[in-house]
Amino acid sequence: MTGPGILFAATEPRWSDYEAPLRAALEAAGVTGYRLSPDLPAAEVDYIVYAPNSSVQDFSVFPRLKAVLNLWAGVENVAPNPTLTVPLARMVDEGLTRGMIEWVTGMVLRHHLGLDAVLARQSGDWLPVVPPLARNRPVGVLGLGALGKACAGALATLGFPVTGWSRSPKTIPGIATRHGEAGLAETLSGARILVLLLPLTGATRDLLDARTLALLPRGAVIVNPGRGPLIVDEDLIGALDSGQIGHATLDVFREEPLPRDHPFWAHPGVTVSPHVASETRADTASEVIAENVRRGEAGEPYLHLVDRGAGY
Structure with a gap:
């Protein structure tokens, strides 16, 4: 046969x-x-x-x-x-999941420990900056599918208080879970670092706009290895310019490769990563x-x- x-x-x-x-x-x-x-x-x-x-x-x-x-x-x-x-x-x-866990935890730790500032300051000035412990740096994870659940669990293991949000109710041991519009507002308002791992659907496109970005604590950091159109680019740039968002590390974009003239390339508050979070x-x-x-x-x-x- x-x-x-x-x-x-x-x-x-x-x-x-x-x-x-x-x-x-x-x-x-x-x-x-x-x-x-x-x-x-x-x-x-x-x-x-x-x-x-x-x-x-x-x-x-x-x-x-x-x-x-x-x-x-x-x-x-x-x-x-x-x-x-x-x-x-x-x-x-497994390979895709492990790759995403490693990328997300690496970027969250980078921002949590303030490594950008440490590595940029090599002038001989002895200026110690001590970050808080992970338990004092709340992390929000939007999207609790296979990748979001795995990354949320890894971050919780490191000691971060993690709140995860999904459109429908989910229960994950060790993770505070929220859903719906009220749950989204609660997740955003408590997240010093926000990780985006949502699928792109009609309901999630442009989810982070001027209104929802304003719900984050001032100076919060965004890490997006999920989908580029989850964020309204112009609103993110405005939030970065005002100081509402402290930094955005972006691995995905509305147009890829990211056009050379896109303002993300030159913005001091943006790290551009070329869609390598998890191959x-x-x-x-x-x-x-x-x-x-x-x-x-x-x-x-x-x-x-x-x-x-x-x-x-």
Whole structure:
């Protein structure tokens, strides 16, 4: 019996990164007789390993398509596609999660310890500045999905009092959780450092604007490895100029790469990071993809399915 046809639909450099790990993971998962290629004929495709920036945008041309397996955690650029009528799975894997935890904790500690000022002051002046202990620096985390929950837990382990917010109620041991409009205001008002890990949906786009930025304690720091359009750029710059926001470390932007003439580049209160907070690692991502192919062939439920109505 012929196994499944798997189309790898991503930009060309990614195929060379993924081919060997994907084959190894498929074989380890017990998937046999498969055909894996970036050039598989549409009539032979059962699964698409997918990056939203690939040339594949019309899914209706694949008559036997069973599922689309996203290589990215974000699905806002594929979930609304009207031609996509089969299950869509987002990427949730250990490598991506660990990478995000390390980036977020590193940036939060950087701001908590005041490392920018320490490293900039190398003039010979002995000016000790002692930061508060982590237990006295409240952190807010907006978004309590897989990445938000993991990062909130890591920060709490370091001693930070963490309040997490999500649109719907969630319970996480060791984390104070809030939801809804009132919960958002409460989370913002107490956060000396705010971490954004929300998905991008109609309800979260432009969530941080002049009104909500004003709810943060004066001088609060924002760390955004989530989605660029969560923040209104012009309102953030205004809040930085007024001192309402002390600094913003941004890894994601409305337009990427960030245009050279964007004011973020020159603003002293902004750190631009080139969307590196958490890359999908080919070895660990391949294991997740292979497991979903195995499940599809066995008639078992897929992992990490996207709620198309919610958009994530």
